[in-house]
Amino acid sequence: MGEINIPRDQQDALAAIDTIEADRLIDQAIREERLGDLHRLPLANCGPYVARKLHYFERALTKHREAKAPRKRAETEHTLRRAGSDLSFAVEAMKRRMDTEQKDGQLFYIDDQIVPPYHFDRRLSVRVSYRWRRTVDDEWTLGSITFVYDEDLRPDYTAPVPKRKPNAAKQEQDRQTELYETWQHLMRGALYSVRDYFREGGDGDKIPQTFEATMDAHTRGLNNYSTQFWRQPA
Structure with a gap:
């Protein structure tokens, strides 16, 4: 991913995903304890943030499927549902970011x-x-x-x-x-x-x-304000 711009291939992958459908398939994967039709979505191509959350979800899915004892399954189910929520949030967050970038790109x-x-x-x-x-x-x-x-x-x-x-x-x-x-x-x-x-x-x-760029008087390094060229010097 670019530092501030989402690359075109990742934008295409994000645009191809319907968030309602993605949420439905995430819930289905949790119920069926397998990835199922979720693998059809190009989640792995949506950038490192979404890809990382997908990896965590797949790993949590495997651990839950392999768990046998009731107490262990309760723990892995909690982890799996949290991973599913994180994946859903990541997709929505990246689609919002893409929308913002496209709006910015007009000007x-x-x-x-x-x-x-x-x-x-x-x-x-x-x-x-x-x-x-x-x-x-x-x-x-x-x-x-x-x-x-x-x-x-x-x-x-x-x-x-x-x-x-x-x-x-x-x-x-x-x-x-x-x-x-x-x-x-x-x-x-x-x-x-x-x-x-x-x-x-x-x-x-x-x-x-x-x-x-201005130097932080305390750390003698750069800080969040060092490159703000429009700020008036104190």
């Missing part, structure tokens, strides 16, 4: 296919491209914003000191891993910030070309 679209750089330096950057329009009758306007952030690479003196100092290669490997994790945090924050800005009615003409 804006954000490209969430962002490839990380091969090598990371202390100064990290993420470029988010988008298209937007004020009304469905307007022409699309293309734009982008680049988020930059300087990672704080000072040693964490609260961490335990290793018994043996790692060599230069291991230190660089650890540094790249740390920078990659920070870059991922920056990338996710950038995408969600641009999406939320448009979703709240923001004017695309007012998006800056670049934005310096």
